[in-house]
Amino acid sequence: MDKTVAIHDKKFKKFISSQKIQKAIGKIAERINKDFKNDKPVFLSVLNGSFLFTADLLKKIKIECEVSFTKISSYAGTQSTGKVNTLIGINENLKGRTVIILEDIVDSGNTLEKIISELEKHNPKEIKIATLFFKPHAYKKKIKLDYVGMDMPNDFLVGYGLDYDGLGRNLSDIYILKS
Ligand code: IMP
Numbered sequence: 001m002d003k004t005v006a007i008h009d010k011k012f013k014k015f016i017s018s019q020k021i022q023k024a025i026g027k028i029a030e031r032i033n034k035d036f037k038n039d040k041p042v043f044l045s046v047l048n049g050s051f052l053f054t055a056d057l058l059k060k061i062k063i064e065c066e067v068s069f070t071k072i073s074s075y076a077g078t079q080s081t082g083k084v085n086t087l088i089g090i091n092e093n094l095k096g097r098t099v100i101i102l103e104d105i106v107d108s109g110n111t112l113e114k115i116i117s118e119l120e121k122h123n124p125k126e127i128k129i130a131t132l133f134f135k136p137h138a139y140k141k142k143i144k145l146d147y148v149g150m151d152m153p154n155d156f157l158v159g160y161g162l163d164y165d166g167l168g169r170n171l172s173d174i175y176i177l178k179s
Pocket residue numbers: 049103104105106107108109110111112155156157158162163164
């Protein structure tokens with residue numbers, strides 16, 4: 001029988017095993033190790049969702065690199081123009097550096113677009129994107145995703161960093177919402 005979990009009011013069934021996730025991460029690491037042999041990239045992990053992906057990927061990165069963590073915060077600005085999105089926690093000097101954004105999942109691409117436009121203010125040499133999961137049918141942007149672990153259907157997922165209202169991030173497999 002398929003493994004199911006209950007989170008808040010919903011039921012989810014096991015969809016992707018942790019072994020498959022680790023294999024996909026291994027493939028991303030292999031490509032990054034090759035592509036940045038002669039560089040010293042800064043991995044920029046976007047919290048909260050990317051914490052497990054970041055930890056497992058970085059253990060497989062063999063080139064010289066740095067890792068940093070950021071969070072996108074939306075807050076009401078002092079001006080009447082409304083919401084401002086900004087990246088918090090970037091203490092590094094990213095000027096002239098290769099920055100590899102680490103995302104858990106790219107859905108519509110809105111979050112990614114905001115992160116990139118904020119990151120560009122730090123004048124990096126180049127920005128690359130590595131996302132563990134990607135929902136191609138939900139994606140609305142033109143931004144090229146350089147490293148994608150796995151394509152996903154346009155359904156709600158939990159586990160391996162992804163949450164449903166704060167819960168489920170600690171699951172080592174990916175679960176999909178039961179219809
Ligand atoms: P986007 O801005 O629409 O691309 O959404 C990106 C963010 O939405 C991700 O970083 C996740 O935090 C969240 N997200 C998107 N799809 C899922 C999902 O299936 N489960 C949990 N969170 C998701």
